[in-house]
Amino acid sequence: MKMNLFAPSDMTEGTIWKKIVAFTLPMLIGNIAQQLYNTVDSIVVGRYVGDNALAAVGSASPILNLMIVLFMGISVGAGIMVSQYFGAKDRESLSGTIGCCITLTVIASLFLMVISPLVIRPLLQFLHTPDSIIDWCTSYLLILMEGIAGMAYYNILGGILRGLGDSVSALVYLLVATFLNIVLDILFVASFDMGVAGVALATAIAQTISALLCLLKLMRMKEIFDMKLRYLKINRNHAWTIIRLGLPSGLTQAIFSMAMIVVQSLTNSFGEMFIAANVIIMRVDGFAMMPNFSFGTAMTTYAGQNVGAKKYDRVTQGAKEGTFIAVAVSTVITVLILIFGKYLMGIFTETEELVDLSMRMMRILAVGYIAMAVTQSLSGVMRGAGDTMTPMWISLLTTVGVRVPLAYGISWLTRSSELPNGRSECVFISLLTSWMIGALVTFICYRRGKWKEKAI
Numbered sequence: 001m002k003m004n005l006f007a008p009s010d011m012t013e014g015t016i017w018k019k020i021v022a023f024t025l026p027m028l029i030g031n032i033a034q035q036l037y038n039t040v041d042s043i044v045v046g047r048y049v050g051d052n053a054l055a056a057v058g059s060a061s062p063i064l065n066l067m068i069v070l071f072m073g074i075s076v077g078a079g080i081m082v083s084q085y086f087g088a089k090d091r092e093s094l095s096g097t098i099g100c101c102i103t104l105t106v107i108a109s110l111f112l113m114v115i116s117p118l119v120i121r122p123l124l125q126f127l128h129t130p131d132s133i134i135d136w137c138t139s140y141l142l143i144l145m146e147g148i149a150g151m152a153y154y155n156i157l158g159g160i161l162r163g164l165g166d167s168v169s170a171l172v173y174l175l176v177a178t179f180l181n182i183v184l185d186i187l188f189v190a191s192f193d194m195g196v197a198g199v200a201l202a203t204a205i206a207q208t209i210s211a212l213l214c215l216l217k218l219m220r221m222k223e224i225f226d227m228k229l230r231y232l233k234i235n236r237n238h239a240w241t242i243i244r245l246g247l248p249s250g251l252t253q254a255i256f257s258m259a260m261i262v263v264q265s266l267t268n269s270f271g272e273m274f275i276a277a278n279v280i281i282m283r284v285d286g287f288a289m290m291p292n293f294s295f296g297t298a299m300t301t302y303a304g305q306n307v308g309a310k311k312y313d314r315v316t317q318g319a320k321e322g323t324f325i326a327v328a329v330s331t332v333i334t335v336l337i338l339i340f341g342k343y344l345m346g347i348f349t350e351t352e353e354l355v356d357l358s359m360r361m362m363r364i365l366a367v368g369y370i371a372m373a374v375t376q377s378l379s380g381v382m383r384g385a386g387d388t389m390t391p392m393w394i395s396l397l398t399t400v401g402v403r404v405p406l407a408y409g410i411s412w413l414t415r416s417s418e419l420p421n422g423r424s425e426c427v428f429i430s431l432l433t434s435w436m437i438g439a440l441v442t443f444i445c446y447r448r449g450k451w452k453e454k455a456i
Contacts, residue, residue, distance in 0.1 A: 011165060011302045012087055012309040017321040020298055023167050028294040030158075030171040033178040035286040041199040042283050044185045046348045049195050051276045054348065056136035056196055058279025059268070062260035063123055063141060065253065067112060071152040073250025074104050075159040076300075077242035080383060082163030083301045087308025091225060093238075098160055098218070099231030100238040105156050109149040116145035127265045130272060136196040143197055147204025153211035157218060162301055164224060169217050177210035248392035249383065255392075259399040263407050263427060270424045277358040278427065280348045284341065284362065288333050288369050295326035296376030303384025312452060315381065319446070323377040330373040334366050341366075364428040371439035378446040386454035390445050398438040406430035 011019045046054040078101040085094040120141045124134050144151070154177075158170040181202050188198030219227050267278050299322050306315045337344075345358040379391040407430035411422030445451075 010087075011305045012311055012314070016314065016318045017325065020295075020302055020318060020322045021325065023162075023165065023301065024294050024298040026167040026171040027162065027297060028291055030167070030174045031290040031294050032287060033171070033174045035283075035290060039283045039286065040182050040185050041203065042279060043348055044189050044199055045196055046276075048189050051349060051351060051354065052133050052272060053136060053196055054279055055130075055272050055275040056133035057140060057199070058282065059124075059127075059129055059133060059264065059275060060137045060140045061279075061282070062264050063120065063137075064144060065256070066258065066261065067116060067141075067145060068148070068151065069250045069254040071105065071108060071155055072253045073246035074101060074108065074242060075156045075246070076249035076383065076388065077244070077246025078156060079159040079163040079297075079300060080245045080304050080386060080388070081238070081241060082160050083165075083304025083384060084308035084386070086164055086224070087305035090308075095225040095228070095231045096235050096238045097242070098225055099227070099233070100235050100242060101156055101160065103232050103234055104239065104242065105149075105152050109152050112145060112148050116148075117142060120145070123261075127261060128268050130268065130275075132272065133275075139197045140200045143200035144204055147201075147208060150204060150208030150211045154207050154214060157211060157214035160218065161214060162297060163304065164221070165301065165305070166217075167298075170214065173210045173213035173217070176213065177206040180209060181206035245386060245388050248388040252392045252395040255396055255399050259404050262404050263430075266407055266411060266421075267427055269421045273354060273357065274424050276349070277354055277361060280345055280354070280358040281362050281365070281428075283348065284337070284344050284358075285365065288330075288337060288366075289372065291329045291333065292326060292369065292372045292376040295322055295329075295373070296380035298322065299377050299380030300384040303381045305384075307385045315385070319378060319381045322381075323374060326373040326377045327370060330369045334369050337362065337366050337369075361425065361428050364425060365432055368432045368435040371435045374439040375435070375442045378442050382446060382451040382454075385451045387451035390451065391442070394438055394441050394445065397441065398434040402437055403430045403434035406433055 011023065041057055042054055045057055078097060081097045082094060085097060121134075121138050124137050129137055154174075158174070161167070161170045184202035184205060185199050188194040188202055192198060194201070221227075267275060299319065302318050302322065303315050306312070306318065341362050342355060342359045345355040345362075349355065375394075379394070382388075382390050407426045410426035410429060414423040414426070415421065
Protein backbone atom coordinates (compact mmCIF):
# COMPACT_ATOMS: atom_id res chain seq x y z
CA MET A 1 0.00 0.00 0.00
CA LYS A 2 1.34 3.43 -0.94
CA MET A 3 1.96 5.75 1.99
CA ASN A 4 0.07 9.07 1.93
CA LEU A 5 2.31 11.74 3.45
CA PHE A 6 -0.62 14.15 3.68
CA ALA A 7 -2.81 11.78 5.72
CA PRO A 8 -3.18 12.13 9.51
CA SER A 9 -0.69 9.98 11.42
CA ASP A 10 -1.82 7.62 14.19
CA MET A 11 1.05 7.73 16.70
CA THR A 12 -0.49 5.15 19.03
CA GLU A 13 0.96 2.30 16.94
CA GLY A 14 4.33 1.50 15.37
CA THR A 15 8.00 2.04 16.23
CA ILE A 16 8.13 4.94 18.65
CA TRP A 17 11.29 6.79 17.58
CA LYS A 18 10.39 6.43 13.90
CA LYS A 19 6.95 7.93 14.52
CA ILE A 20 8.45 10.85 16.46
CA VAL A 21 11.16 11.58 13.88
CA ALA A 22 8.78 11.21 10.91
CA PHE A 23 6.40 13.68 12.52
CA THR A 24 9.13 16.07 13.67
CA LEU A 25 11.09 16.42 10.41
CA PRO A 26 8.37 18.17 8.34
CA MET A 27 7.54 20.33 11.34
CA LEU A 28 11.22 21.23 11.80
CA ILE A 29 11.47 22.29 8.18
CA GLY A 30 8.24 24.25 8.65
CA ASN A 31 9.52 25.97 11.80
CA ILE A 32 12.72 26.90 10.01
CA ALA A 33 10.65 28.31 7.16
CA GLN A 34 8.52 30.26 9.63
CA GLN A 35 11.65 31.64 11.25
CA LEU A 36 12.61 32.87 7.79
CA TYR A 37 9.77 35.38 8.04
CA ASN A 38 11.55 37.38 10.74
CA THR A 39 15.03 36.58 9.46
CA VAL A 40 14.35 37.76 5.92
CA ASP A 41 12.74 40.88 7.39
CA SER A 42 15.94 41.54 9.33
CA ILE A 43 18.27 40.81 6.42
CA VAL A 44 16.30 42.99 4.01
CA VAL A 45 16.01 46.00 6.32
CA GLY A 46 19.60 45.58 7.52
CA ARG A 47 20.95 45.52 3.98
CA TYR A 48 18.61 47.97 2.22
CA VAL A 49 17.68 50.42 5.01
CA GLY A 50 20.43 50.22 7.66
CA ASP A 51 21.41 49.03 11.15
CA ASN A 52 18.88 51.30 12.88
CA ALA A 53 16.04 49.73 10.88
CA LEU A 54 17.37 46.33 11.94
CA ALA A 55 17.26 47.49 15.56
CA ALA A 56 13.67 48.71 15.07
CA VAL A 57 12.44 45.29 13.88
CA GLY A 58 14.15 43.63 16.85
CA SER A 59 12.81 46.09 19.41
CA ALA A 60 9.28 45.43 18.14
CA SER A 61 9.50 41.64 18.56
CA PRO A 62 8.86 41.35 22.34
CA ILE A 63 5.74 43.54 22.05
CA LEU A 64 4.53 41.51 19.05
CA ASN A 65 4.94 38.30 21.04
CA LEU A 66 3.01 39.78 23.95
CA MET A 67 0.14 40.84 21.68
CA ILE A 68 -0.37 37.36 20.21
CA VAL A 69 -0.42 35.29 23.41
CA LEU A 70 -4.21 34.90 23.07
CA PHE A 71 -3.71 32.87 19.91
CA MET A 72 -0.87 30.87 21.37
CA GLY A 73 -3.14 29.82 24.21
CA ILE A 74 -5.97 28.83 21.87
CA SER A 75 -3.50 26.95 19.65
CA VAL A 76 -2.02 24.93 22.51
CA GLY A 77 -5.41 24.09 24.01
CA ALA A 78 -6.73 23.08 20.59
CA GLY A 79 -3.70 20.93 19.79
CA ILE A 80 -3.98 19.00 23.06
CA MET A 81 -7.73 18.41 22.69
CA VAL A 82 -7.47 17.46 19.01
CA SER A 83 -4.67 14.96 19.63
CA GLN A 84 -6.46 13.31 22.58
CA TYR A 85 -9.85 13.12 20.83
CA PHE A 86 -8.16 11.83 17.68
CA GLY A 87 -6.35 9.17 19.72
CA ALA A 88 -9.64 8.24 21.41
CA LYS A 89 -11.48 8.18 17.99
CA ASP A 90 -14.13 10.61 19.35
CA ARG A 91 -15.43 12.23 16.13
CA GLU A 92 -18.14 14.38 17.75
CA SER A 93 -15.85 16.00 20.32
CA LEU A 94 -13.13 16.45 17.69
CA SER A 95 -15.53 18.28 15.36
CA GLY A 96 -16.83 20.51 18.15
CA THR A 97 -13.30 21.40 19.27
CA ILE A 98 -12.16 22.45 15.80
CA GLY A 99 -15.29 24.53 15.16
CA CYS A 100 -14.98 26.23 18.54
CA CYS A 101 -11.35 27.15 17.82
CA ILE A 102 -12.28 28.80 14.53
CA THR A 103 -14.90 30.98 16.25
CA LEU A 104 -12.70 31.87 19.23
CA THR A 105 -9.99 33.02 16.83
CA VAL A 106 -12.38 35.46 15.13
CA ILE A 107 -13.23 37.02 18.50
CA ALA A 108 -9.61 37.26 19.63
CA SER A 109 -8.50 38.75 16.26
CA LEU A 110 -11.13 41.51 16.38
CA PHE A 111 -10.16 42.35 19.96
CA LEU A 112 -6.48 42.79 19.06
CA MET A 113 -7.22 44.78 15.91
CA VAL A 114 -9.15 47.29 18.03
CA ILE A 115 -6.85 47.48 21.06
CA SER A 116 -3.39 47.48 19.41
CA PRO A 117 -3.46 51.04 17.93
CA LEU A 118 -4.19 52.36 21.43
CA VAL A 119 -1.33 50.66 23.28
CA ILE A 120 1.59 50.09 20.90
CA ARG A 121 3.27 53.51 20.92
CA PRO A 122 2.78 54.06 24.69
CA LEU A 123 4.40 50.66 25.28
CA LEU A 124 7.37 51.59 23.10
CA GLN A 125 7.74 54.89 24.94
CA PHE A 126 7.53 53.12 28.30
CA LEU A 127 10.43 50.92 27.22
CA HIS A 128 12.57 53.97 26.41
CA THR A 129 12.80 52.96 22.75
CA PRO A 130 15.31 55.35 21.14
CA ASP A 131 13.75 58.26 19.22
CA SER A 132 15.74 57.23 16.15
CA ILE A 133 13.75 53.99 15.75
CA ILE A 134 10.42 54.45 17.57
CA ASP A 135 8.47 55.54 14.44
CA TRP A 136 9.70 52.48 12.54
CA CYS A 137 8.79 50.20 15.45
CA THR A 138 5.29 51.69 15.62
CA SER A 139 4.48 51.34 11.92
CA TYR A 140 5.89 47.79 11.83
CA LEU A 141 3.69 46.65 14.73
CA LEU A 142 0.53 48.45 13.60
CA ILE A 143 0.61 46.82 10.16
CA LEU A 144 1.17 43.36 11.65
CA MET A 145 -1.66 43.84 14.14
CA GLU A 146 -4.13 44.95 11.48
CA GLY A 147 -3.32 41.74 9.61
CA ILE A 148 -3.31 39.62 12.78
CA ALA A 149 -6.12 37.29 11.62
CA GLY A 150 -3.83 35.68 9.03
CA MET A 151 -1.07 35.05 11.58
CA ALA A 152 -3.58 33.77 14.13
CA TYR A 153 -5.38 31.38 11.83
CA TYR A 154 -2.19 29.94 10.40
CA ASN A 155 -0.85 29.10 13.86
CA ILE A 156 -4.15 27.71 15.16
CA LEU A 157 -5.19 25.76 12.04
CA GLY A 158 -1.63 24.51 11.61
CA GLY A 159 -1.76 23.39 15.26
CA ILE A 160 -4.99 21.49 14.57
CA LEU A 161 -3.40 19.74 11.57
CA ARG A 162 -0.42 18.74 13.71
CA GLY A 163 -2.76 17.52 16.46
CA LEU A 164 -4.28 15.22 13.83
CA GLY A 165 -0.78 13.95 13.04
CA ASP A 166 -0.48 15.82 9.71
CA SER A 167 2.71 17.87 9.88
CA VAL A 168 3.38 17.63 6.12
CA SER A 169 0.43 19.74 4.91
CA ALA A 170 1.26 22.56 7.33
CA LEU A 171 4.84 22.43 6.01
CA VAL A 172 3.85 22.67 2.35
CA TYR A 173 1.54 25.64 2.96
CA LEU A 174 4.17 27.41 5.01
CA LEU A 175 6.83 26.92 2.33
CA VAL A 176 4.50 28.55 -0.21
CA ALA A 177 3.92 31.48 2.15
CA THR A 178 7.62 31.80 2.97
CA PHE A 179 8.55 32.04 -0.69
CA LEU A 180 5.85 34.67 -1.17
CA ASN A 181 7.12 36.58 1.88
CA ILE A 182 10.67 36.71 0.53
CA VAL A 183 9.51 37.94 -2.88
CA LEU A 184 7.25 40.60 -1.36
CA ASP A 185 9.97 41.71 1.11
CA ILE A 186 12.37 42.44 -1.71
CA LEU A 187 9.65 43.99 -3.87
CA PHE A 188 8.28 46.33 -1.18
CA VAL A 189 11.62 47.38 0.30
CA ALA A 190 14.11 47.27 -2.58
CA SER A 191 11.76 48.29 -5.40
CA PHE A 192 9.04 50.36 -3.71
CA ASP A 193 11.28 51.80 -0.94
CA MET A 194 8.63 51.11 1.75
CA GLY A 195 11.21 50.45 4.49
CA VAL A 196 10.18 48.70 7.70
CA ALA A 197 6.49 49.03 6.82
CA GLY A 198 7.15 47.01 3.66
CA VAL A 199 8.45 43.94 5.48
CA ALA A 200 5.49 44.04 7.88
CA LEU A 201 3.01 44.18 4.99
CA ALA A 202 4.79 41.31 3.22
CA THR A 203 4.60 39.14 6.34
CA ALA A 204 0.91 39.87 6.89
CA ILE A 205 0.00 38.97 3.30
CA ALA A 206 2.07 35.77 3.28
CA GLN A 207 0.65 34.50 6.57
CA THR A 208 -2.91 35.14 5.40
CA ILE A 209 -2.26 32.96 2.34
CA SER A 210 -0.90 30.14 4.52
CA ALA A 211 -3.95 30.36 6.80
CA LEU A 212 -6.35 30.03 3.85
CA LEU A 213 -4.48 26.98 2.59
CA CYS A 214 -4.73 25.32 6.03
CA LEU A 215 -8.47 26.02 6.17
CA LEU A 216 -9.04 24.49 2.72
CA LYS A 217 -7.13 21.36 3.79
CA LEU A 218 -9.22 20.96 6.95
CA MET A 219 -12.44 21.35 4.98
CA ARG A 220 -11.40 18.35 2.85
CA MET A 221 -10.76 16.03 5.84
CA LYS A 222 -14.36 14.81 6.03
CA GLU A 223 -13.30 11.26 6.90
CA ILE A 224 -11.85 12.50 10.23
CA PHE A 225 -14.29 15.15 11.48
CA ASP A 226 -17.27 17.26 10.38
CA MET A 227 -16.95 20.92 9.37
CA LYS A 228 -20.57 22.02 9.75
CA LEU A 229 -22.16 25.30 10.79
CA ARG A 230 -23.49 23.91 14.09
CA TYR A 231 -19.95 23.13 15.23
CA LEU A 232 -18.92 26.78 14.75
CA LYS A 233 -21.16 27.84 17.62
CA ILE A 234 -19.39 28.35 20.94
CA ASN A 235 -19.79 25.17 22.99
CA ARG A 236 -19.24 26.03 26.65
CA ASN A 237 -17.57 22.73 27.51
CA HIS A 238 -15.20 22.84 24.55
CA ALA A 239 -14.45 26.55 24.99
CA TRP A 240 -13.75 26.11 28.71
CA THR A 241 -11.47 23.13 28.11
CA ILE A 242 -9.56 24.99 25.39
CA ILE A 243 -9.12 27.94 27.74
CA ARG A 244 -8.24 25.74 30.73
CA LEU A 245 -5.57 23.89 28.76
CA GLY A 246 -4.37 26.82 26.69
CA LEU A 247 -4.42 29.63 29.26
CA PRO A 248 -1.36 28.39 31.19
CA SER A 249 0.62 28.13 27.94
CA GLY A 250 -0.63 31.56 26.89
CA LEU A 251 0.33 32.96 30.29
CA THR A 252 3.71 31.26 29.99
CA GLN A 253 4.31 33.07 26.71
CA ALA A 254 2.94 36.30 28.21
CA ILE A 255 5.34 35.98 31.15
CA PHE A 256 8.20 35.32 28.77
CA SER A 257 7.19 38.26 26.59
CA MET A 258 6.85 40.57 29.60
CA ALA A 259 10.29 39.51 30.76
CA MET A 260 11.62 40.14 27.26
CA ILE A 261 10.04 43.60 27.36
CA VAL A 262 11.58 44.34 30.77
CA VAL A 263 14.97 43.07 29.60
CA GLN A 264 14.50 44.97 26.32
CA SER A 265 14.42 48.15 28.38
CA LEU A 266 17.81 47.15 29.81
CA THR A 267 19.02 46.21 26.32
CA ASN A 268 17.97 49.61 24.99
CA SER A 269 20.14 51.28 27.62
CA PHE A 270 23.26 49.86 25.94
CA GLY A 271 22.59 51.77 22.69
CA GLU A 272 21.69 51.08 19.06
CA MET A 273 24.76 48.91 18.38
CA PHE A 274 23.90 46.46 21.16
CA ILE A 275 20.21 46.49 20.18
CA ALA A 276 21.19 45.52 16.62
CA ALA A 277 23.53 42.80 17.96
CA ASN A 278 20.69 41.46 20.08
CA VAL A 279 18.47 41.28 16.98
CA ILE A 280 21.10 39.30 15.07
CA ILE A 281 21.61 36.90 17.98
CA MET A 282 17.88 36.34 18.38
CA ARG A 283 17.54 35.56 14.68
CA VAL A 284 20.31 32.96 14.86
CA ASP A 285 18.81 31.80 18.17
CA GLY A 286 15.49 31.32 16.40
CA PHE A 287 17.02 28.78 14.04
CA ALA A 288 19.07 27.10 16.77
CA MET A 289 15.97 26.67 18.91
CA MET A 290 13.81 25.27 16.08
CA PRO A 291 14.67 21.59 16.68
CA ASN A 292 13.81 22.00 20.37
CA PHE A 293 10.44 23.62 19.59
CA SER A 294 9.76 21.00 16.92
CA PHE A 295 10.47 18.08 19.25
CA GLY A 296 8.45 19.78 21.98
CA THR A 297 5.39 20.08 19.70
CA ALA A 298 5.91 16.54 18.40
CA MET A 299 5.99 15.20 21.96
CA THR A 300 2.77 17.09 22.75
CA THR A 301 0.97 15.42 19.83
CA TYR A 302 2.56 12.04 20.55
CA ALA A 303 1.68 12.14 24.26
CA GLY A 304 -1.81 13.50 23.54
CA GLN A 305 -2.72 10.71 21.13
CA ASN A 306 -1.33 7.97 23.39
CA VAL A 307 -2.93 9.40 26.51
CA GLY A 308 -6.22 9.52 24.61
CA ALA A 309 -5.71 5.83 23.77
CA LYS A 310 -4.68 5.20 27.43
CA LYS A 311 -1.23 3.85 26.45
CA TYR A 312 0.84 5.35 29.27
CA ASP A 313 3.78 2.94 28.97
CA ARG A 314 4.15 4.06 25.37
CA VAL A 315 4.10 7.71 26.49
CA THR A 316 6.94 7.12 28.96
CA GLN A 317 9.09 5.26 26.45
CA GLY A 318 8.44 7.93 23.84
CA ALA A 319 9.53 10.64 26.29
CA LYS A 320 12.89 8.89 26.73
CA GLU A 321 13.51 8.34 23.03
CA GLY A 322 12.27 11.78 21.93
CA THR A 323 14.35 13.63 24.54
CA PHE A 324 17.49 11.67 23.65
CA ILE A 325 17.15 12.53 19.96
CA ALA A 326 16.42 16.19 20.75
CA VAL A 327 19.54 16.48 22.96
CA ALA A 328 21.71 14.87 20.27
CA VAL A 329 20.46 17.27 17.60
CA SER A 330 20.94 20.33 19.85
CA THR A 331 24.49 19.25 20.68
CA VAL A 332 25.39 19.17 16.99
CA ILE A 333 23.78 22.59 16.45
CA THR A 334 25.68 24.09 19.40
CA VAL A 335 29.01 22.89 17.98
CA LEU A 336 28.15 24.29 14.53
CA ILE A 337 27.22 27.68 16.00
CA LEU A 338 30.50 27.92 17.89
CA ILE A 339 32.49 27.06 14.75
CA PHE A 340 30.56 28.91 12.04
CA GLY A 341 28.59 31.52 14.01
CA LYS A 342 30.60 34.49 12.77
CA TYR A 343 29.70 33.71 9.16
CA LEU A 344 25.99 33.59 10.12
CA MET A 345 26.25 36.99 11.80
CA GLY A 346 27.83 38.42 8.66
CA ILE A 347 24.68 37.70 6.67
CA PHE A 348 22.80 40.43 8.54
CA THR A 349 25.31 43.28 8.42
CA GLU A 350 28.62 44.32 6.90
CA THR A 351 29.62 46.20 10.08
CA GLU A 352 32.57 44.21 11.47
CA GLU A 353 32.21 45.62 14.99
CA LEU A 354 28.58 44.49 15.05
CA VAL A 355 29.49 40.97 13.87
CA ASP A 356 32.19 40.61 16.55
CA LEU A 357 29.89 41.87 19.30
CA SER A 358 27.12 39.48 18.23
CA MET A 359 29.46 36.48 18.16
CA ARG A 360 30.89 37.30 21.58
CA MET A 361 27.40 37.25 23.09
CA MET A 362 26.38 34.11 21.21
CA ARG A 363 29.30 32.18 22.75
CA ILE A 364 27.77 32.84 26.17
CA LEU A 365 24.39 31.49 25.08
CA ALA A 366 25.25 28.52 22.87
CA VAL A 367 25.45 25.68 25.41
CA GLY A 368 21.98 26.56 26.69
CA TYR A 369 20.36 25.01 23.61
CA ILE A 370 21.20 21.55 24.93
CA ALA A 371 19.41 22.32 28.20
CA MET A 372 16.41 23.64 26.27
CA ALA A 373 16.16 20.34 24.39
CA VAL A 374 15.34 18.65 27.72
CA THR A 375 12.92 21.40 28.77
CA GLN A 376 10.96 21.46 25.51
CA SER A 377 10.68 17.69 25.08
CA LEU A 378 9.53 16.88 28.62
CA SER A 379 7.28 19.94 28.80
CA GLY A 380 5.72 18.73 25.54
CA VAL A 381 4.92 15.37 27.13
CA MET A 382 3.30 17.03 30.15
CA ARG A 383 1.24 19.38 27.96
CA GLY A 384 0.12 16.54 25.71
CA ALA A 385 -1.16 14.69 28.77
CA GLY A 386 -3.16 17.77 29.76
CA ASP A 387 -0.80 19.20 32.40
CA THR A 388 -0.20 22.72 31.14
CA MET A 389 0.12 24.25 34.61
CA THR A 390 3.48 22.72 35.55
CA PRO A 391 5.37 24.16 32.53
CA MET A 392 3.75 27.52 33.30
CA TRP A 393 5.04 27.55 36.87
CA ILE A 394 8.49 26.49 35.73
CA SER A 395 8.53 29.34 33.21
CA LEU A 396 7.39 31.76 35.91
CA LEU A 397 10.20 30.59 38.19
CA THR A 398 12.98 30.75 35.62
CA THR A 399 11.89 33.94 33.87
CA VAL A 400 10.57 36.16 36.66
CA GLY A 401 12.49 34.60 39.53
CA VAL A 402 15.83 34.08 37.80
CA ARG A 403 16.32 35.85 34.47
CA VAL A 404 15.05 39.37 35.12
CA PRO A 405 16.57 39.85 38.60
CA LEU A 406 19.87 38.32 37.49
CA ALA A 407 20.12 40.53 34.38
CA TYR A 408 19.53 43.72 36.34
CA GLY A 409 21.64 42.48 39.25
CA ILE A 410 24.71 41.83 37.09
CA SER A 411 24.16 45.15 35.30
CA TRP A 412 24.06 47.02 38.62
CA LEU A 413 27.07 45.19 40.13
CA THR A 414 29.27 45.83 37.09
CA ARG A 415 28.64 49.57 36.75
CA SER A 416 31.68 51.81 36.51
CA SER A 417 32.69 55.18 35.15
CA GLU A 418 33.55 53.49 31.81
CA LEU A 419 30.34 51.39 31.86
CA PRO A 420 27.61 53.50 33.50
CA ASN A 421 24.93 50.88 32.67
CA GLY A 422 27.08 47.88 33.59
CA ARG A 423 28.30 45.06 31.36
CA SER A 424 26.03 44.18 28.46
CA GLU A 425 26.82 40.46 28.89
CA CYS A 426 24.27 40.46 31.72
CA VAL A 427 21.45 40.04 29.16
CA PHE A 428 22.77 36.68 27.93
CA ILE A 429 24.29 35.34 31.15
CA SER A 430 20.88 35.68 32.80
CA LEU A 431 19.16 33.91 29.88
CA LEU A 432 21.62 31.01 29.94
CA THR A 433 21.20 30.58 33.70
CA SER A 434 17.41 30.53 33.45
CA TRP A 435 17.58 27.85 30.72
CA MET A 436 19.85 25.60 32.80
CA ILE A 437 17.68 25.87 35.91
CA GLY A 438 14.53 25.34 33.81
CA ALA A 439 15.88 22.06 32.39
CA LEU A 440 16.67 20.72 35.86
CA VAL A 441 13.28 21.64 37.35
CA THR A 442 11.39 20.29 34.31
CA PHE A 443 13.18 16.93 34.58
CA ILE A 444 12.34 16.68 38.29
CA CYS A 445 8.64 17.49 37.68
CA TYR A 446 8.41 15.01 34.82
CA ARG A 447 9.92 12.25 36.99
CA ARG A 448 7.35 12.90 39.73
CA GLY A 449 4.66 11.81 37.23
CA LYS A 450 1.75 14.03 38.33
CA TRP A 451 1.08 14.79 34.65
CA LYS A 452 -0.39 11.28 34.23
CA GLU A 453 -3.47 12.38 36.20
CA LYS A 454 -4.42 15.27 33.88
CA ALA A 455 -5.97 13.57 30.81
CA ILE A 456 -9.16 15.27 29.57
